[in-house]
Amino acid sequence: MKLRVYLNFDKEKVTEPVIWQLAKEFDVVTNIRTAEVKADMGLVGLEIEGKTEVVEAAVKWLEAIDGVHVEPIEQSIIEG
């Protein structure tokens, strides 16, 4: 499967090579499609491709990192 997500990086995580770590940890292809990185925040549009269960595990791994926020590319789907 191919999953498209936005990763938000907090100030503390913005300098860490999280996407490199992800690719080392899991058998997935990571493809950065858009990115804006500043001193106090980073935003990366990322495509993660691989076997469904591996992609899902990779997303769970990302979500567990303090200071990294994973969202679907639609961002907030729930509205008032």
Next chain:
Amino acid sequence: MSESIVRALKCRECGQEYPIEPTHVCEFCFGPLEVVYDYEKLEGKFTRELIESRPQNMWRYKELLPIDGEPKVGANNGFTPLIRADRLAKALGVKELYIKNDSVCYPTLSFKDRVVAVALSKAVEFGFTTVACASTGNLAGSVAANATAAGLESYVFIPEDLEQGKVLGAAVFGTNIIAIKGQYDDVNRLCSEVAGKYGWAFVNVNVRPYYAEGSKSMGYEIMEQLGWKAPKHIVTPMASGSLCTKIDKSIKEFIKLGLIEDTGTAVYGAQATGCSPISKSVKDGTDMIHPVKADTIAKSLAIGNPADGFYANRVIKESGGWCEDVTDEEIIDAMKLLAETEGIFAETAGGVTLGCTIKLLESGKLPKDESIVICITGNGLKTQEAVINEVAKPRLIGASLKEFDVLAEADGVKSNY
């Protein structure tokens, strides 16, 4: 005149154009797609007289909404009152103040009826028979009501802890309501997956570019109701930030088509302090939106990572507007002020918009001697819990004239004899 002037969907980031299809994200850069039009096709044809000759609903501006021909859903939606709010203006020391009152929008008493009418009309054009949304309130009710009136199947996803009153507001229309366990992010992600997997029109996912355009009708109406002019200042509530950008787009379109003069309208954004990522970005002088965890009584504005935040930030700065945010107490005070001065019971989002207007006036960001429009987007009957303990309780008396006479005397009321 029924020829569509819609040209394409266009990526707001890289400018790539796409055909008119149920899609919402640029395949190249993940940027959001927006409907673009060939305005020159309307030159000399789309006049004030033509608009005024049409029924009073949002479709009197149909050439500027992304539908083909006549609307398939929500034919009577929109065209809410714009009232001159002199009593509120006096209380605030303002010269010229108006309320655009979408708390009485047909059929479900919120401005969502505008966006849903466009999304569902487009969904029918695309051949969808099932529509869906994820909502904590107004959107759920609007999708459910408008879908059922059009004979469409609907699915409404809600968080499991949603208040009973809000569940009822959608359930009564016979929609399929699915409550989802988990945190906000979990619910959000599931909805993204559902939207991608099932062949439905998910209003704020695959038909979002069309859905969002419906907000422009609020701006068109304001300009027509002001006597074909834009106000100097307009204050909008911000959740995703979309309304703010579409009001600005509506004004630019009317200027481009020669329907109004360009008077340099400034657009202002209002948020609750407990969920104010856009307001914070404007105040901090950045264009990066830091996601937040929402904690406010203004649930209809509680979007912690607003999809249109960057664009709202830009519109506000470029138009010369500003942002504010208000606490829960300030929201309640503003709801009461609006109700007690103008007889309008707005939902908590209305308290946010008025509360922020007051703060903008106090700080001098909003001048008191120029025309101001405040956008009220939902009805207070839906968020009664916010003010239930804040209003006077009834005074209890027996069914006796003598008892009432005592009460009237205490109030200083004189009888006729």
